[in-house]
Structures are given as structure tokens and as C-alpha cells.
Amino acid sequence: MAAETKTTCPYCGVGCGVIARVDDDGKVSVKGDPDHPSNFGRLCSKGSALGETVDLDGRLLYPEIAGERASWDEALDLMAKRFGETIAEHGPDAVAFYVSGQLLTEDYYVANKLMKGFIGSGNIDTNSRLCMSSSVAGHRRAFGADTVPGTYEDIELADLVILTGSNLAWCHPVIYQRLAAAKAARPAMKIVVIDPRRTMTCDIADLHLAIRPDGDVALFLGLFEHLITSNAIDQNYIAEHTNGFAETFAAASSLSFNRMLELTGLPAMQLREFYRLFAQTDKVVTCYSQGVNQSSSGTDKVNAIINCHLATGRIGRPGMGPFSLTGQPNAMGGREVGGLANMLAAHMAIESAEDRDRVQRFWQSPRIAVRPGLKAVDMFRAVADGRIKALWIMATNPVVSMPDADAVEAAIKACPFVVVSDVLRETDTTRHAHVLLPSLGWGEKDGTVTNSERRISRQRQFLATPDEARPDWWQMAEVGRRMGFSQAFSFQANAEIFAEHASLSGFENEGSRDFDIGAYEAIALEEYDALQPFQWPQPAGTSPKLTRFFAAGGFYHLDRKARFVAIEPPASDRTDSRFPLTLNTGRVRDHWHTMTRTGKSARLSGHIAEPFAEIHPRDAIEIGIAEASLIEIESPHGRVIVRALVTERQARGSLFVPMHWNDSFAAKARIDAVVAPVTDPVSGQPASKNVAVRAHRFQASHYCFAVSAAKPRNLDCAYWALAKADGGWRTELAFDRAPDDWIGWCRSTFDIPADLEPLGYADEASGDLRLAFFDGEQLLAALFVARQPVAVARNWAIAQLAASHSDLRKRFALIAGRPGADTIDAGATVCSCFSVGVNQIVAAIRGGCHSVEAVGKKLNAGTNCGSCRAEIRTIIDGCLAATAAE
Numbered sequence: 057m058a059a060e061t062k063t064t065c066p067y068c069g070v071g072c073g074v075i076a077r078v079d080d081d082g083k084v085s086v087k088g089d090p091d092h093p094s095n096f097g098r099l100c101s102k103g104s105a106l107g108e109t110v111d112l113d114g115r116l117l118y119p120e121i122a123g124e125r126a127s128w129d130e131a132l133d134l135m136a137k138r139f140g141e142t143i144a145e146h147g148p149d150a151v152a153f154y155v156s157g158q159l160l161t162e163d164y165y166v167a168n169k170l171m172k173g174f175i176g177s178g179n180i181d182t183n184s185r186l187c188m189s190s191s192v193a194g195h196r197r198a199f200g201a202d203t204v205p206g207t208y209e210d211i212e213l214a215d216l217v218i219l220t221g222s223n224l225a226w227c228h229p230v231i232y233q234r235l236a237a238a239k240a241a242r243p244a245m246k247i248v249v250i251d252p253r254r255t256m257t258c259d260i261a262d263l264h265l266a267i268r269p270d271g272d273v274a275l276f277l278g279l280f281e282h283l284i285t286s287n288a289i290d291q292n293y294i295a296e297h298t299n300g301f302a303e304t305f306a307a308a309s310s311l312s313f314n315r316m317l318e319l320t321g322l323p324a325m326q327l328r329e330f331y332r333l334f335a336q337t338d339k340v341v342t343c344y345s346q347g348v349n350q351s352s353s354g355t356d357k358v359n360a361i362i363n364c365h366l367a368t369g370r371i372g373r374p375g376m377g378p379f380s381l382t383g384q385p386n387a388m389g390g391r392e393v394g395g396l397a398n399m400l401a402a403h404m405a406i407e408s409a410e411d412r413d414r415v416q417r418f419w420q421s422p423r424i425a426v427r428p429g430l431k432a433v434d435m436f437r438a439v440a441d442g443r444i445k446a447l448w449i450m451a452t453n454p455v456v457s458m459p460d461a462d463a464v465e466a467a468i469k470a471c472p473f474v475v476v477s478d479v480l481r482e483t484d485t486t487r488h489a490h491v492l493l494p495s496l497g498w499g500e501k502d503g504t505v506t507n508s509e510r511r512i513s514r515q516r517q518f519l520a521t522p523d524e525a526r527p528d529w530w531q532m533a534e535v536g537r538r539m540g541f542s543q544a545f546s547f548q549a550n551a552e553i554f555a556e557h558a559s560l561s562g563f564e565n566e567g568s569r570d571f572d573i574g575a576y577e578a579i580a581l582e583e584y585d586a587l588q589p590f591q592w593p594q595p596a597g598t599s600p601k602l603t604r605f606f607a608a609g610g611f612y613h614l615d616r617k618a619r620f621v622a623i624e625p626p627a628s629d630r631t632d633s634r635f636p637l638t639l640n641t642g643r644v645r646d647h648w649h650t651m652t653r654t655g656k657s658a659r660l661s662g663h664i665a666e667p668f669a670e671i672h673p674r675d676a677i678e679i680g681i682a683e684a685s686l687i688e689i690e691s692p693h694g695r696v697i698v699r700a701l702v703t704e705r706q707a708r709g710s711l712f713v714p715m716h717w718n719d720s721f722a723a724k725a726r727i728d729a730v731v732a733p734v735t736d737p738v739s740g741q742p743a744s745k746n747v748a749v750r751a752h753r754f755q756a757s758h759y760c761f762a763v764s765a766a767k768p769r770n771l772d773c774a775y776w777a778l779a780k781a782d783g784g785w786r787t788e789l790a791f792d793r794a795p796d797d798w799i800g801w802c803r804s805t806f807d808i809p810a811d812l813e814p815l816g817y818a819d820e821a822s823g824d825l826r827l828a829f830f831d832g833e834q835l836l837a838a839l840f841v842a843r844q845p846v847a848v849a850r851n852w853a854i855a856q857l858a859a860s861h862s863d864l865r866k867r868f869a870l871i872a873g874r875p876g877a878d879t880i881d882a883g884a885t886v887c888s889c890f891s892v893g894v895n896q897i898v899a900a901i902r903g904g905c906h907s908v909e910a911v912g913k914k915l916n917a918g919t920n921c922g923s924c925r926a927e928i929r930t931i932i933d934g935c936l937a938a939t940a941a942e
């Protein structure tokens with residue numbers, strides 16, 4: 057039997073345990089680890105498809121200098137030389153590292169040690185700046201430390217769960233599954249979703265507050281005041297464990313109810329209902345994510361939420377507390393090692409001379425950064441204006457994910473020396489590197505990650521190291537050694553790094569700092585290999601246990617009290633007559649960030665195969681958009697062209713575009729090119745959810761849909777978006793001016809041998825054209841062209857790539873663009889685990905399956921990871937409503 061390895065999912069911050077298995081033929085399969093306390097065996101669609109994303113296709117396998125293969129010695133020596141020279145000539149702040157919450161703790165620890173302790177600059181920042189920094193800043197203001205007080209269990213134990221700025225069903229699906237199961241077992245439990253959009257998460261909500269963008273501060277200030285006036289506060293807790301209550305009350309009560317209605321955009325009834333629920337319920341957990349963090353008032357939103365929990369003493373007890381959901385698999389680990397430019401290692405403060413001295417003594421380092429470094433947006437500004445002259449980017453793709461992404465791309469292009477460590481050879485960012493370093497990917501690398509509930513788990517290697525790829529920590533340590541710091545970077549194994557990190561966390565701590573895992577300061581290699589998931593803190597001499605913070609105070613400000621933060625509601629409307637719409641950006645269920653991994657899976661790519669903009673039907677009419685039109689969205693910073701998805705889930709005056717698509721998968725869909733570089737004044741986190749834009753219909757002369765065995769090459773048209781499909785690729789296209797010779801265009805785009813003649817059909821009057829190229833019985837490519845968005849049964853067309861075409865009728869059916877009578881088009885994928893499409897689900901509903909369970913019984917859909925259950929329910933509701941109306 058093939059060996060099984062227990063490891064951790066590399067996607068979201070839920071941190072699910074997975075069991076990976078490599079079969080004799082090299083095929084990788086995964087299942088949920090029933091013993092892991094984060095997921096107890098569950099996985100979501102992305103986790104379940106991990107086996108499809110670990111192939112070596114497109115991997116970077118050797119170091120490169122200026123696009124040519126180089127040896128590790130050449131690359132590392134060059135880096136030590138260039139970084140060294142730059143520092144000698146321009147000082148330590150002329151170099152910078154931009155790293156990632158997808159690094160392992162060990163990688164992150166070494167990167168931070170090298171920059172802050174040995175180069176002596178604070179210029180290490182991370183994509184967590186775009187993700188968690190408002191939560192970090194809010195925690196530090198309120199608690200005196202970056203502490204998440206609760207555990208996942210609290211979400212199940214609560215009687216009221218508030219999900220604000222979180223699309224839990226799609227972004228933290230296993231917590232969503234745990235919550236849905238808890239509510240099914242205890243239907244009295246209430247769930248409130250606060251989100252301008254009606255997302256799939258609303259499927260389990262008792263109340264959905266479709267808040268105006270950035271109305272959150274006003275909403276929670278109003279709640280704070282209501283809690284006081286309705287006598288729902290905990291006077292003892294406030295008196296014993298907090299400061300600043302009176303000022304905060306004064307600030308909150310200056311806001312009138314009418315002004316609150318205006319700022320939140322909510323009906324008074326709904327607002328009162330929400331306030332009543334919160335006031336009456338003792339066990340309340342408020343979960344929040346990017347709708348809170350990614351805002352120009354992000355830190356204030358976090359504190360407005362925490363204020364309400366402190367005022368009621370509902371914190372750190374079972375079923376109670378504010379809960380920041382971390383995004384990336386190791387967002388939390390990065391915070392522990394001090395990966396943000398304004399933090400020091402092990403939750404110590406860079407502003408504190410005492411902390412700086414302590415860390416420097418522990419590291420025995422020649423110097424220590426004396427002030428915070430540049431935060432991501434400012435860091436790339438400094439790259440642009442030449443203050444930073446040497447940059448190392450590791451495990452992140454800023455040309456796609458940073459706001460004002462075109463300017464970021466231009467800055468990277470102009471920087472004299474750029475190193476990128478990645479697993480892929482070609483991303484929008486690797487394209488501009490002078491030195492490319494091949495890193496180990498998931499399954500190959502080995503170390504630890506920390507999830508949203510402070511649980512540290514092992515990622516373990518179960519695949520061979522491919523060619524010359526090397527761990528990220530090793531790359532950092534090698535450069536450190538070559539810069540002359542051989543003693544401090546003499547690590548031979550990641551277990552040594554973890555031990556040093558643990559030791560620093562306990563160093564002169566004695567309960568003064570929340571992050572303490574001193575119990576592991578002398579961990580041996582075998583122990584590290586066998587390490588079971590545990591929650592911090594775990595100081596020296598203690599054993600693993602479920603931990604919560606602050607039920608009895610014990611905060612980390614000097615007086616050990618928490619702070620209420622007095623806040624003013626922000627003016628949040630950014631629109632004006634030139635840019636009248638609000639752009640909101642975020643995630644879809646089956647893609648991960650810039651698609652470098654999920655884009656490899658045909659199953660995951662089948663759920664949503666194109667970049668899109670959700671738009672309200674009335675806005676669509678106003679700007680002349682019909683379903684499936686192309687829509688062009690622009691701001692003063694840039695523009696995109698994506699498919700319009702007309703839906704009432706989107707509020708009027710706003711658009712939603714996913715963050716995933718980029719120049720490797722689409723012509724012009726990098727939405728961060730449109731996002732303005734506006735940041736929260738406290739945390740420096742970009743406001744990626746509230747951007748003023750304008751939009752109009754993009755009118756093409758010709759629209760196409762193509763399926764092909766080969767990946768399309770040299771696409772040069774106004775719009776294209778490609779996605780992996782079973783047996784090849786699917787591509788959507790639109791032309792300003794159609795090619796003169798479609799057949800020639802197909803040959804060069806889809807790699808068709810010159811002697812293969814197509815089967816074709818053209819209708820001069822309508823402009824419809826179809827071409828199909830066969831090699832023997834196999835379809836190589838089929839192209840469907842129309843003057844309007846193409847209506848062809850797409851999943852059926854894709855299936856033809858794998859079908860045999862010996863039967864001439866089948867070939868003609870393809871040219872006709874219609875499935876034969878004996879086949880049905882499955883429709884867009886809903887369940888990616890079993891590849892079940894929307895048309896199959898509709899057929900099952902028409903056949904009498906009127907519940908998610910009944911559909912599951914008939915088609916298996918929704919019975920594995922369950923991530924699609926909310927969508928199935930929506931389809932059932934839609935079909936039943938349509939039938940009722942007939």
C-alpha cells in the first residue's frame with residue numbers, strides 16, 4: 057500500500073489536516089485527517105483537489121540569472137554581492153524583502169532575522185499587510201498584543217454568530233461547514249451576515265445586513281451605544297479590566313440614529329433587530345475578515361467590534377469573543393516571527409528599546425532595526441522613486457495582488473536588482489526578476505504553520521525534491537552566510553530554526569508576552585517530525601491544551617488592562633460624478649489568489665472559468681449591459697475588461713470583481729490595476745473593497761469560444777480568458793477587428809499542423825462561424841464565432857476533447873454547436889468534487905429532487921466536501937420559485 061503522510065492544507069487559514077498519499081504510479085490523492093482538531097476529517101473543494109496541483113508543469117526548477125540557467129553558487133554569490141554593495145553605498149534601508157503568509161514559520165523567521173537583526177533595516181514587509189494588518193493593529197490597540205482570544209470551538213458553542221466582511225462559505229469553507237453543522241444540531245442558534253453583497257454565506261443566515269460599503273464603524277458604534285442604553289454591559293468587567301470607556305461612550309453617543317441609518321444604508325427595523333439580538337445573547341462570537349480589514353477604516357472597524365465585546369465582557373469564554381479569521385495558511389505564523397515591517401520577532405515591539413535590546417542580545421546580532429520599515433504600499437513607492445535599489449520577493453505575486461498594480465509593475469521593472477523566489481517559472485512578477493530562485497512547493501517543503509485559532513501544525517514533505525528547487529529558509533540562510541553572518545545562519549535543518557524561534561518566544565518572557573512556545577525550545581529532530589497540532593501559548597514546562605485569552609483580563613498593556621478605542625465614523629463614499637460606481641473585490645470558491653496553483657486543476661477551473669463583474673440589473677440597464685456582455689471598468693489608475701454577471705445579489709451602485717485573474721490567464725483582468733493605493737492610516741492596509749470606478753459596455757466586433765488540446769499561443773485580441781479543461785483548454789475571446797483568415801489564425805493559435813483541413817460552417821448573414829480540426833478521431837480544436845456573445849453548450853463542447861470522433865454525425869453535431877439527442881450538456885460546474893453541472897442539477901430538481909439531500913442522493917453533488925451545498929440550494933429555490941410562478 058502506498059505510504060500516507062499527515063500534513064496541513066496550504067490554502068486558507070482554517071489550517072485543515074490532510075492525509076496525502078502517493079500511489080505507485082506517482083498520482084497524489086488527499087483526504088481530510090479525521091484526527092486534526094481544525095477539520096476532523098473535513099476538506100473543501102480546494103483542499104480535495106490538492107492532488108491535481110502538484111505536478112511539475114510550469115515549475116521553476118533551476119536558478120536563473122538574467123533569464124539564463126545559473127548554478128546556486130552563482131545566484132547566491134551575486135545576491136550577497138549586490139545586496140552588500142547596495143547597503144555599503146546607500147545604507148541598509150536601500151534594500152527590502154517583500155515576503156508572504158504562505159511561507160512556513162521557519163522561512164519567515166530566517167527572513168526577519170536577516171533583515172532586522174543583521175542587515176539592520178525594518179524593510180521587510182509581507183502580503184499580510186494586504187490581509188491581516190488592520191486586525192493586528194486593532195488587537196494591539198485594544199489588547200496590547202496581537203492576540204486572537206478564542207478558538208474554533210467557540211464558533212460552534214455560540215448562540216449568535218456574526219459574520220462581518222466574511223464570505224465564510226467560500227473562503228473558510230471548513231469553518232462554514234462546522235458552523236452549519238452546529239446550527240443544524242441547534243437550530244435556535246442565530247447567524248447574522250453583514251456584507252454589501254448577498255453571498256453564498258447568507259444561505260445559513262437568519263439575518264443579512266446588506267451594509268453600505270464601509271458602514272461597519274457606524275454600525276458597531278451604534279451597537280456599542282445600544283448595549284449601554286439597554287443595560288447589556290458588564291460593569292464589573294469594564295471596571296476591573298479596561299480603560300477608556302467614558303471617552304468611547306461619548307464618541308459613540310455623538311452619532312445620531314438617523315446619521316447611522318444613512319452611514320450604514322440599513323433599514324431601521326433590521327438595525328434594531330440586530331442590536332436586540334446582540335444585547336440579549338450572552339454567547340456571541342463576531343467573526344470578521346477582509347470586508348473589515350481591507351478598508352481605509354479597517355483598524356477602526358476592528359476596534360469598533362472589540363469595543364462591543366469588551367463592554368459586555370464577552371471575550372475569552374466558551375462561545376464568546378471577537379474572532380479575526382486569518383486568510384493565508386501561515387498569516388498567523390508570520391505575525392509570530394514579526395514579519396511585518398512594524399513588528400519585531402516573537403510579538404515584541406520595534407518601538408520598544410527594551411524589546412530591541414532583548415532581541416539583539418538573543419540573536420547576538422551586530423545591529424537591530426531601530427525603527428519600523430516601509431509598509432507594502434510605501435515600500436513599492438520607494439522602489440518606484442529609487443530609494444530602494446535591491447528587492448527580494450518571496451512567495452507572493454505583487455504585480456497581481458498589490459493595489460495600483462500597473463505602477464507596482466513599473467516600479468519592479470525599473471528597480472536595479474530584483475530577486476524572486478517562486479515555484480513557477482512564469483508569473484506576472486517572475487517575468488521582471490534579475491535573479492529567479494526555485495523554491496519547494498507544497499508536498500516538497502517541510503515546516504510549521506499557524507492557523508486562525510493559534511494552532512501550530514506541521515506541513516510535511518511527501519514528494520521528492522524536484523531538480524534544484526530548495527527551501528525558502530535555506531535560500532535566506534545561504535545569503536545571510538555569504539553576507540558574512542555565518543554563525544547566525546548556520547541552520548542545517550528547519551527543526552533547529554523552530555527551536556530557536558520557540559526559545560526566543562520564551563526568552564525573558566515570564567508571562568509578559570502572549571506568544572510563548574518555550575516548551576519547544578529544545579525540540580529534537582524526531583520530536584519535531586512527530587509534532588502534533590497544538591495551540592499557543594505553551595510556555596516551558598507546560599503541556600498542550602485548549603487555550604483562550606482574557607476571560608479574566610490579563611491584557612498586555614503595561615497596566616494589564618484593555619483599551620476601549622474612541623472612534624469617529626469615516627466618510628466612506630469615494631464616488632463622484634466621473635467615477636460613480638463602487639468597486640468591491642474578493643474571492644471565488646475554487647480559485648486561490650493569483651491562480652498559480654488552482655489554475656492547474658480543470659475541476660477547480662470549471663466552477664467559474666472567466667473573470668467577471670457582478671452588477672445589479674438596474675445598473676446594467678443604465679449602462680447598456682446585458683447578461684454575458686463584456687464590461688470595461690476603469691479608475692484613474694487602470695482598467696480591465698471582464699464578463700458581466702447581472703445579479704440582484706449585488707447592491708445598486710456597486711460592482712464586484714474577483715482578485716484572481718491576471719495576465720497569465722486573461723488579456724486584461726488584473727483588477728488591482730484599477731484599485732487605488734488608498735490605505736488605512738493606522739495599519740497601512742490597502743482599501744481593496746471600496747474603489748471609485750466607472751464602467752461601460754465593451755462592444756466587440758466578434759465573440760468566440762474555443763476548446764483546444766494545446767494551450768493557445770500568442771493571443772492578441774481585445775479580450776481573452778483561458779482556463780484548464782479536461783483534455784486541454786477552454787478560451788473565451790472577443791475581437792475589435794476579426795482576423796482576415798480564421799483558419800490561419802486557428803492554426804497558429806492552437807498549434808494545428810498545416811496539412812489538417814478543418815470541418816467548417818459559416819453563415820454570412822448572421823456572422824456565425826464554426827471550425828473544427830480533427831487528427832484522426834481526436835478533436836484538436838473547435839472554434840465558435842458570433843457577432844454577439846457566443847451561446848454554445850460549453851461543457852459539452854469541452855467533453856468533445858476527450859470523446860472519439862469516428863462517427864461523422866458527432867463531428868457535424870460539434871459544428872452545429874449542439875449536443876445530439878443522446879447527450880446532454882452538463883452546464884457550468886457546481887460540484888467540483890464530482891464534476892456535476894447546473895443543467896444536471898436542474899434536471900434532477902425537475903425529476904422531483906427538492907432538497908440538497910435528494911439532489912445529493914441522485915447525483916452525488918454536494919456529498920463530499922459540501923462547498924457547493926449553498927449553490928445547490930439556491931438553484932433549487934430558483935427552480936421551485938420559477939415553477940410556482942408558471
Ligand SMILES: Nc1nc2c(c(=O)[nH]1)N[C@H]1C(S)=C(S)[C@@H](COP(=O)(O)OP(=O)(O)OC[C@H]3O[C@@H](n4cnc5c(=O)[nH]c(N)nc54)[C@H](O)[C@@H]3O)O[C@H]1N2
Pocket residue numbers: 068069102187220221222223224226227228250251252253255267268269270271272345346347348382383384640641642643644645646647648649745
Ligand atoms: N476560495 C478562496 N478562499 C480563500 C482565499 C482565496 O483566494 N480563495 N484566500 C484566503 C485569504 S488570503 C483571505 S485573506 C481570506 C479572505 O476571506 P474573506 O474576507 O471572507 O473574502 P473576500 O471575498 O476577500 O471578502 C469578504 C467579503 O467582504 C465583503 N465586503 C466588502 N466590503 C465590505 C464592507 O465595507 N463591510 C463588510 N461588512 N463587508 C464588506 C465582500 O463583499 C466579501 O463578500 O480568504 C482565504 N480563503
Ligand SMILES: Nc1nc2c(c(=O)[nH]1)N[C@H]1C(S)=C(S)[C@@H](COP(=O)(O)OP(=O)(O)OC[C@H]3O[C@@H](n4cnc5c(=O)[nH]c(N)nc54)[C@H](O)[C@@H]3O)O[C@H]1N2
Pocket residue numbers: 156157158159183184186187188346350383384450451452453454456457458459477478479480483495496497498501528641642643648649650651652653715727728731744
Ligand atoms: N483587489 C484585491 N487585491 C488583493 C486582495 C483582495 O481581496 N482584493 N486580497 C489581498 C490578500 S488578503 C492577499 S493574502 C494577497 C495574496 O496575493 P499573493 O500573495 O500575491 O497571491 P498568491 O497567488 O498566493 O502568490 C503566491 C506566489 O508564491 C508562489 N508560491 C507558492 N508556494 C510557494 C512557496 O512555498 N515558496 C515560494 N517562494 N513561492 C511559492 C506562487 O506560485 C505565487 O506566485 O492578495 C491581496 N490583494
Ligand code: SF4
Pocket residue numbers: 065066067068069070071072095098099100101102103104228229230231
Ligand atoms: S478550508 Fe479548504 S482551503 Fe481552507 S485549509 Fe481547509 S481544506 Fe484547505
Ligand SMILES: [Mo]
Pocket residue numbers: 186187188383384
Ligand atoms: Mo489574505
